[in-house]
Amino acid sequence: MSQTQESWPLYEVFVRARRGLNHVHVGSIHAADDEMALRHARDVFTRRNEGVSIWAVRSDLIAASSPGEKDAFFAPSGDKVYRHPTFYQIPDTVPHM
Amino acid sequence: MTQTETLAHEPRTFEQLIAAGERIEPRDAMPDAYRATLIRQIAQHAHSEIIGMQPEGDWLTRAPSLRRKAVLLAKVQDEAGHGLYLYCAAETLGADRADLTANLIEGRQKYSSIFNYPTLSYADVGVIGWLVDGAAICNQVPLCRSSYGPYGRAMIRVCKEESFHQRQGYELLVTMMAGTREQQEMVQDAVNRWWWPALMMFGPPDTDSPNTAQSMAWGIKRHTNDELRQRFVDMSVPQAHALGVTLPDPDLCWDERRGSHDFGQPDWSELARVIKGDGPCNAERLARRRAAHENGAWVREAATAFAARQRQAVVA
Numbered sequence: 001m002s003q004t005q006e007s008w009p010l011y012e013v014f015v016r017a018r019r020g021l022n023h024v025h026v027g028s029i030h031a032a033d034d035e036m037a038l039r040h041a042r043d044v045f046t047r048r049n050e051g052v053s054i055w056a057v058r059s060d061l062i063a064a065s066s067p068g069e070k071d072a073f074f075a076p077s078g079d080k081v082y083r084h085p086t087f088y089q090i091p092d093t094v095p096h097m
Numbered sequence: 098m099t100q101t102e103t104l105a106h107e108p109r110t111f112e113q114l115i116a117a118g119e120r121i122e123p124r125d126a127m128p129d130a131y132r133a134t135l136i137r138q139i140a141q142h143a144h145s146e147i148i149g150m151q152p153e154g155d156w157l158t159r160a161p162s163l164r165r166k167a168v169l170l171a172k173v174q175d176e177a178g179h180g181l182y183l184y185c186a187a188e189t190l191g192a193d194r195a196d197l198t199a200n201l202i203e204g205r206q207k208y209s210s211i212f213n214y215p216t217l218s219y220a221d222v223g224v225i226g227w228l229v230d231g232a233a234i235c236n237q238v239p240l241c242r243s244s245y246g247p248y249g250r251a252m253i254r255v256c257k258e259e260s261f262h263q264r265q266g267y268e269l270l271v272t273m274m275a276g277t278r279e280q281q282e283m284v285q286d287a288v289n290r291w292w293w294p295a296l297m298m299f300g301p302p303d304t305d306s307p308n309t310a311q312s313m314a315w316g317i318k319r320h321t322n323d324e325l326r327q328r329f330v331d332m333s334v335p336q337a338h339a340l341g342v343t344l345p346d347p348d349l350c351w352d353e354r355r356g357s358h359d360f361g362q363p364d365w366s367e368l369a370r371v372i373k374g375d376g377p378c379n380a381e382r383l384a385r386r387r388a389a390h391e392n393g394a395w396v397r398e399a400a401t402a403f404a405a406r407q408r409q410a411v412v413a
Contacts, residue, residue: 007195008401010188027251028185030194032397033404044181047174048258067124072108 010059011037013044015051023055031056115316120246123189131315134308135245136192137206138317143183144201144208148382150176152216153225161219168265169222175258182251189247202387210368211298213376220273220280220287226266227340228288228295228333234259235329236299244316267336274341281341288337289345296360297368299326305365330358 008030014023026045031037037056046054065073072078081087090097111127114120121127150173157173160166184194200206211229216222237256243249273280300306300322312318320328330349337344348361370376 007193008397010194026254027182027247028188029181032400033407036400036404044178047171047178064124067108067122 008032011041011056012059012062013037013041014055014057015041015045016053017051019052023053026050028059029056115244115314118316120249121244122246130311131317132190134312134315135248135317136187136190138312139183139187139190139248140192140197140200140206141208143180143187143197144206145212146176146180146183147201148208148212148386151382151385152212152214152378153222155216156219156222159219165219165269172226172262172265175262179255179258182254183248186245186247186251190245198390202383202390204374204383207372208382209298210371210376211294212382213371213378214290214294215378217290218283218287220270220283221291223266223269223273223284224287224291226262226264227270227336228291229298230259230262230266231333231336232295232298232329234263235325235332239319239325242316242319267340270340270342284340285342288342292345293363293367296326296329296363297365297371299323299329301365301368302362327357330360334358 010028011031012028013026015026016023029037029040029044031040034056038054041054041056045051077083109117109119111121111125111131114125121131153169153176154173157166157169160169184197187197188194197206201208211232216225234256237252237259240252241249241256243252270284273284303309303321303323306322309318309321313321334344334349346361348359350359351357352359371379374380
């Protein structure tokens with residue numbers, strides 16, 4: 001079965017629920033090509049008006065950060081507390097800030 | 098910025114994440130046994146959805162009205178969708194889709210024993226929606242909080258849709274109970290046949306469920322089999338009363354002290370037999386799934402060939 005048949009590639013599916021919202025990852029599907037990926041994604045993930053727009057992206061084309069990296073990939077943002085508004089002391093008497 | 102936000106960037110171990118009640122995500126390190134247990138459970142769940150299309154699918158061409166037919170078609174299509182959500186969750190753990198299909202067809206992985214019982218009348222469609230999907234909801238709602246992120250997210254989608262399944266079934270039964278004496282008897286007969294298999298859906302008693310403790314420690318399972326079975330009985334009794342049917346259990350009665358119903362035990366040897374492959378429809382279900390897969394081979398091959406030719410055309 002799996003030996004005789006070339007398996008269809010995996011696509012990650014992103015759905016925009018409504019205008020004004022980002023596309024959000026909802027899952028994955030297999031398809032032979034891009035057009036079939038969109039049709040399968042529609043059938044599997046939007047049977048109840050869950051979306052107005054779909055992106056389907058070949059899973060093997062996604063570059064992803066690795067959670068296990070010892071030198072934490074996100075470390076550069078870890079020690080820069082001054083990037084947050086709460087870092088700054090403003091007198092309580094100052095309005096609108 | 099708080100202390101925890103700073104520490105959030107330090108990689109945490111599997112045990113720390115589980116202890117903190119956080120989700121495990123696909124590329125996290127995890128014990129081999131956790132991965133294997135999840136693959137087995139999610140695959141079995143996916144297979145159940147796929148095989149679960151058959152008992153009700155048998156009635157698609159014989160639905161009593163266009164409305165009932167459209168509803169049943171939508172329901173069966175949902176089951177296919179649920180199977181696909183779950184297969185994709187299993188794939189995030191490294192399982193291969195073609196292997197999963199082969200494992201089902203060749204009997205190496207199981208599916209829920211409930212789908213090995215036949216649907217003898219249209220009342221069965223209603224009772225499956227009410228009791229079988231009702232039991233599935235009891236099982237699945239806690240799984241939305243599964244420690245494995247993709248499984249929990251798939252279950253949230255499934256649970257939203259199961260509610261439609263249960264309500265359409267119950268409505269169908271209400272309609273039949275308002276019908277002729279013969280229709281009412283069909284409903285009671287279907288309830289008599291499905292009640293005990295529905296109770297078996299929660300698995301063997303806790304005393305005979307050796308993997309429960311580990312699965313609960315890992316956050317894969319949130320309640321024991323007996324807890325969920327009790328919850329299902331307590332939910333179903335008033336629904337049966339409202340419908341006007343009798344649940345076929347002479348030991349069923351309200352226990353004031355516990356604030357729950359006492360009930361009889363299903364025939365556990367029957368469950369063991371059906372799981373082993375000796376249920377009324379095991380062979381038929383697998384043969385049909387195999388035939389569907391084999392008969393679809395030319396479609397898969399044609400689509401693959403078409404995609405390859407399109408790619409060549411782009412290159413040229």
